[in-house]
Amino acid sequence: MKRVLETKEVTGQSPNYLLAKAQDLIDWAVNSSRANSLWPMPFGTACCAIEFMATAASRYDFARFGMERQAFSPRQADVLICAGRLPFKLAPVIRRIYDQMPQPKWVISMGACASTGGIFDNYAMVQGIDTIVPVDVYVPGGPPRPEGLLYGVLLLHKKIKGESLFDRAARREEQPLDERGLRLPPEQIDEISEPFGNSVHQFRSA
Amino acid sequence: MNPSAEALRATFGSAIGRAVESCGDTIVYVDRAALLDVMAWLRDTPGQQYDYLVDVTAVEYRDRERPLELVYNLRSLDRRVDVRVKVELDPRGDLTVDSIVPLWRGADWLEREVYDMFGVAFRGHPDLRRILMWETYAEGHPLRKDFPLRGRFSRAEQVRQALAANPEAHYSLEELSIAAAYDELPPDMRERLRRGERGKIPHSE
Numbered sequence: 436m437k438r439v440l441e442t443k444e445v446t447g448q449s450p451n452y453l454l455a456k457a458q459d460l461i462d463w464a465v466n467s468s469r470a471n472s473l474w475p476m477p478f479g480t481a482c483c484a485i486e487f488m489a490t491a492a493s494r495y496d497f498a499r500f501g502m503e504r505q506a507f508s509p510r511q512a513d514v515l516i517c518a519g520r521l522p523f524k525l526a527p528v529i530r531r532i533y534d535q536m537p538q539p540k541w542v543i544s545m546g547a548c549a550s551t552g553g554i555f556d557n558y559a560m561v562q563g564i565d566t567i568v569p570v571d572v573y574v575p576g577g578p579p580r581p582e583g584l585l586y587g588v589l590l591l592h593k594k595i596k597g598e599s600l601f602d603r604a605a606r607r608e609e610q611p612l613d614e615r616g617l618r619l620p621p622e623q624i625d626e627i628s629e630p631f632g633n634s635v636h637q638f639r640s641a
Numbered sequence: 642m643n644p645s646a647e648a649l650r651a652t653f654g655s656a657i658g659r660a661v662e663s664c665g666d667t668i669v670y671v672d673r674a675a676l677l678d679v680m681a682w683l684r685d686t687p688g689q690q691y692d693y694l695v696d697v698t699a700v701e702y703r704d705r706e707r708p709l710e711l712v713y714n715l716r717s718l719d720r721r722v723d724v725r726v727k728v729e730l731d732p733r734g735d736l737t738v739d740s741i742v743p744l745w746r747g748a749d750w751l752e753r754e755v756y757d758m759f760g761v762a763f764r765g766h767p768d769l770r771r772i773l774m775w776e777t778y779a780e781g782h783p784l785r786k787d788f789p790l791r792g793r794f795s796r797a798e799q800v801r802q803a804l805a806a807n808p809e810a811h812y813s814l815e816e817l818s819i820a821a822a823y824d825e826l827p828p829d830m831r832e833r834l835r836r837g838e839r840g841k842i843p844h845s846e
Contacts, residue, residue, distance in 0.1 A: 523799055523803040528808075529810050558783050561800065566796075567800070621797030621801070624797040628796035630791075
């Protein structure tokens with residue numbers, strides 16, 4: 436969308452004006468369709484899953500935002516919602532589920548533990564699921580209230596509506612693991628897994 | 642003090658260490674060589690009848706001078722009495738104890754958990770594998786005091802090993818003892834069973 440807008444500015448008198456308009460229209464149609472019928476793949480591992488269920492139930496009801504059908508199979512899902520902490524034992528599982536989802540796909544990391552490891556700064560827990568799968572929206576909280584998750588979903592809608600089919604930079608591409616079997620360079624994983632907050636008072640050696 | 646403590650001392654003599662009372666519970670320290678006999682005696686002797694194994698766990702203290710303790714909680718369902726049996730081990734020495742699975746089948750997974758978390762090897766256990774951590778976990782036994790809180794490997798290495806694990810790994814045919822059903826399985830599962838697929842298990846032969 437951003438690029439198309441720029442194109443319009445630059446090519447005010449250009450013969451590409453009509454083409455840009457057409458691309459704009461197609462993007463609008465495609466993105467609106469995608470954003471308003473997101474099928475979530477719930478990956479609930481902890482208390483965030485309870486709040487996720489509350490979000491899905493009648494009082495908060497995320498079916499209002501087109502998430503009526505929860506896809507309990509990754510093959511029919513658009514957005515992976517990791518609700519809860521992720522132990523290393525589940526890391527290959529969530530990666531496999533993510534790989535099985537068809538393009539385009541998005542990921543919401545729900546809660547502090549999924550986003551950063553939270554209070555579980557120990558030997559068994561992944562320090563942020565962004566070391567395993569690319570994350571689009573981080574919802575803070577421990578666990579976040581349903582309003583929080585709904586706000587995250589609305590932010591995701593906004594993000595989806597900013598994507599473009601015609602711009603490589605804004606298009607979603609498959610992000611496979613590299614030859615080391617990692618999503619990020621090892622230094623980056625170590626850096627974002629560093630202890631913070633109260634965890635800095637605990638030492639690796641003690 | 643539970644009278645079973647005195648009865649144990651009368652029966653096994655020097656194999657029974659000190660007996661203390663803590664918060665209303667009687668704790669009897671037992672020599673590791675006599676553990677299996679003591680447990681069998683507590684279970685089968687009329688008047689004792691500790692027929693229910695509540696829990697098997699272990700404790701390692703921060704004080705490096707104190708031994709690692711194996712803790713067996715027993716209860717007599719008929720007599721409604723509890724007794725706690727402890728075995729002291731040198732945490733830097735040999736951590737081998739007789740398994741009590743022959744006495745209580747339910748000790749199977751409890752002993753596997755103690756093995757997983759503390760590295761105590763139970764002699765005679767039918768299936769001593771890790772139970773909480775995955776089998777290819779190579780960093781050691783997490784509840785030991787010399788185990789760093791965040792694990793021995795760097796986070797990147799932990800992530801790499803976790804992602805390299807096969808989430809659909811299957812046990813080999815020998816481990817599953819389902820040989821009778823082998824011919825009825827689909828070919829791909831037969832192939833998986835033949836190969837095992839679980840990856841390199843540390844400290845295995």
